Amino acid sequence: MNFFQTHRLVKAFGGLLAVNDLTFEVEKGEIYGLIGPNGSGKTTVFNLITGYYPITSGYIEFQGKRLNGLPTWRVCKQGIGRTFQIVKPLRRMTVLENVMTSAFNRTSREAEAREKALEVLDFCELTKKQDYPAKGLTIGDRKRMEIARALATAPELLLLDETMAGLTPQEQADGVQLIRKVRNSGITIIIVEHIMHVIMNLCDRILCINYGQEIARGTPAEVANNQAVIEAYLGKE
Numbered sequence: 148m149n150f151f152q153t154h155r156l157v158k159a160f161g162g163l164l165a166v167n168d169l170t171f172e173v174e175k176g177e178i179y180g181l182i183g184p185n186g187s188g189k190t191t192v193f194n195l196i197t198g199y200y201p202i203t204s205g206y207i208e209f210q211g212k213r214l215n216g217l218p219t220w221r222v223c224k225q226g227i228g229r230t231f232q233i234v235k236p237l238r239r240m241t242v243l244e245n246v247m248t249s250a251f252n253r254t255s256r257e258a259e260a261r262e263k264a265l266e267v268l269d270f271c272e273l274t275k276k277q278d279y280p281a282k283g284l285t286i287g288d289r290k291r292m293e294i295a296r297a298l299a300t301a302p303e304l305l306l307l308d309e310t311m312a313g314l315t316p317q318e319q320a321d322g323v324q325l326i327r328k329v330r331n332s333g334i335t336i337i338i339v340e341h342i343m344h345v346i347m348n349l350c351d352r353i354l355c356i357n358y359g360q361e362i363a364r365g366t367p368a369e370v371a372n373n374q375a376v377i378e379a380y381l382g383k384e
């Protein structure tokens with residue numbers, strides 16, 4: 148049994164196949180990269196996994212259980228957390244309160260939610276900012292808080308959607324450290340990211356898609372040297 152797998156996954160928006168016959172497996176403990184040019188279907192894959200969109204055909208399995216058709220909150224309860232490409236914190240709430248709202252996914256007790264939120268804020272090195280209003284955070288800290296919010300749902304599989312976009316080189320380096328730390332804590336990761344040195348540095352394996360279809364898969368070095376990948380990003384000569 149695979150830890151996580153999709154099988155012949157398809158998502159049609161009218162006549163557009165945003166995801167087209169995509170099969171891949173992720174092993175427990177991996178950092179798995181999903182890359183591809185703009186509009187190639189990466190976020191749609193995350194939206195299918197997490198139940199935001201219904202699947203047109205194919206299936207998704209997590210720890211041997213079918214996810215197809217489950218509502219987002221049930222997918223989360225099964226142990227899949229995610230961050231969003233566009234970070235939308237609850238702006239007037241503090242950092243701690245933002246993270247607590249996610250922790251309520253696992254408990255209805257306020258004391259337990261606070262304890263979990265404080266634990267992940269410490270893990271993400273945001274303790275000092277726990278009482279800041281979320282709207283006052285830098286982009287770097289907002290992205291970090293987004294990871295903290297996902298971690299507060301206690302995921303076994305974490306989907307990271309462009310958590311490095313807009314960050315300074317130093318913030319990117321810190322982000323890479325944090326993602327490694329998350330993996331070392333036992334959480335499996337699927338990461339969508341445009342910043343290639345981040346992907347190449349972090350991932351054990353990479354799947355590259357274009358127009359919703361697989362064009363290459365392999366180790367970072369294999370994918371970086373693949374002609375179809377180079378053409379998808381740079382165009383044909």
Ligand SMILES: Nc1ncnc2c1ncn2[C@@H]1O[C@H](COP(=O)(O)OP(=O)(O)OP(=O)(O)O)[C@@H](O)[C@H]1O
Pocket residue numbers: 160163165183184185186187188189190191192232
């Ligand atoms: N809700 C929707 N309705 C119609 N078309 C959609 C919808 N969501 C995505 N699409 C289309 O599906 C395709 C894949 O989009 P998606 O956002 O998954 O790409 P992406 O690889 O995540 O892109 P980017 O790297 O720019 O974030 C695009 O052509 C997009 O316009």
